[in-house]
Amino acid sequence: MAKPNRSAFIVIEGLDRSGKSTQAQILHERLTNAKTPVELIKFPDRTTAIGKMIDSYLRSESELDDRAIHLLFTANRWELASHITTLLASGTTVIADRYAFSGIAFSARKGLPYEWCRGPDVGLPAPDLTLFLNIEPAVARARGGYGEERYEREEVQRGVRELFEKIGREMQTEGSSWVQVDAGKGKDEVAEDIWGAVEPLIGSCDSPIGRLWDTPPHFNSGA
Ligand code: DGP
Numbered sequence: 001m002a003k004p005n006r007s008a009f010i011v012i013e014g015l016d017r018s019g020k021s022t023q024a025q026i027l028h029e030r031l032t033n034a035k036t037p038v039e040l041i042k043f044p045d046r047t048t049a050i051g052k053m054i055d056s057y058l059r060s061e062s063e064l065d066d067r068a069i070h071l072l073f074t075a076n077r078w079e080l081a082s083h084i085t086t087l088l089a090s091g092t093t094v095i096a097d098r099y100a101f102s103g104i105a106f107s108a109r110k111g112l113p114y115e116w117c118r119g120p121d122v123g124l125p126a127p128d129l130t131l132f133l134n135i136e137p138a139v140a141r142a143r144g145g146y147g148e149e150r151y152e153r154e155e156v157q158r159g160v161r162e163l164f165e166k167i168g169r170e171m172q173t174e175g176s177s178w179v180q181v182d183a184g185k186g187k188d189e190v191a192e193d194i195w196g197a198v199e200p201l202i203g204s205c206d207s208p209i210g211r212l213w214d215t216p217p218h219f220n221s222g223a
Contacts, residue, residue, distance in 0.1 A: 006209060007037070007093040008201040009084065009125060012194075013101045013164065014133030015157045016149075017140035018183045019190060023133065024097040026191045027198060036093055036202055041084070043077055043098040050076045058149045070107040074120040077103070084125045088209050093202065100124055100212060101132075105163040106151060114163075118213065126210035128201055130176070131194055132168055133183035137161060 010027070014020040024040055031038040046055040050072055056062040057069050064072070077100060087094050100121035107117045137157040146152030151160070171178040179197045183190055 006088045006205050007091050008128045008198075008205050009088055009094050009096070009209070010198060010201070011096045011099040011101070011127040011130040012133065013098060013130060014183060015135055015137060015140050015161055015164075016146060016152050017143050018133040018135045019143075019187065020133050020183075021097050022187065023131075023183075023190055023194055024095050026187075027095055027194055030191075030195060031093055031095075031198075031202070034202075037091060038093040038095065039087055040095045040097065041080060043080075043096060043102070044073060045076055045080060048076065048079055050079060058151075060148075060150055066107065066110050066112055070103065070112060070117060071120060073103050073107075074100070077121065077124055081124055085209055088125070088205075096127070099127065099130070101130065101164065101167050104167055105160045108163050109156060109159040114166075122211075122213045124212045126176070126212045126214075128177060128205055129197060130171065130178045131197060132164055132178060132180050133190070134161075134164075134180050135183040139184050 012020050012024050012027075021042070024042075028038055028040045044054045044058075045051045053062070053064075054069070054072055054076060057064050057072075084094050084096075100118075103121055104114065104117045108114045137154045140146075140157060141154050146154075151157070168178045168180060181190060181193050181197075185193070
């Protein structure tokens with residue numbers, strides 16, 4: 001069997017209040033307890049200069065053009081891209097709490113063209129596994145309610161969910177590993193479902209790190 005030459009990149013996606021951050025933490029602890037080097041990265045990373053602009057926008061303390069904020073979210077992922085590949089190459093498993101799929105779902109929900117939304121994220125490190133924590137927006141809202149942030153409204157989350165489902169179908173068609181998890185279940189059950197999908201990946205990634213949606217360009221050869 002080929003020797004694993006890198007570790008796994010795992011993305012957790014979902015609606016607001018789907019339990020995503022809790023599950024990312026649980027997974028992080030579980031891997032740490034299993035003596036697997038692991039780093040949890042949260043997007044948006046609100047600590048960087050770009051992240052601070054995003055944070056201000058999400059709190060409605062500033063207004064930005066829809067395309068401008070979209071590109072900031074993407075830039076926030078790109079500023080960590082080489083860190084992610086370095087970690088993976090050095091044998092540290094990476095868990096990302098949100099990634100490019102949130103970028104498309106939340107921006108396309110505003111009416112920006114789907115393909116335009118995807119463009120700036122093409123070429124980011126590709127996850128080996130994306131776990132989509134699926135939940136009814138009404139159930140998510142009932143979980144202690146939404147906070148004060150910009151997108152935390154049920155009708156927004158409904159549209160975002162449809163877009164996540166579209167992205168998931170496309171990812172599966174492309175052969176990417178996109179796993180839908182029923183996030184309406186109890187916390188421990190969800191954690192078990194996640195572990196069931198993650199465990200086989202640990203220590204078994206022997207292909208080079210992929211690039212998201214990076215297909216060779218189609219040149220018109222004129223033939
Ligand atoms: P969180 O910190 O996970 O609660 O995310 C903050 C909010 O930002 C949440 O409502 C989802 C949204 N969001 C996350 N990533 C992106 C992105 O790339 N683009 C847009 N437009 N929104 C995003």
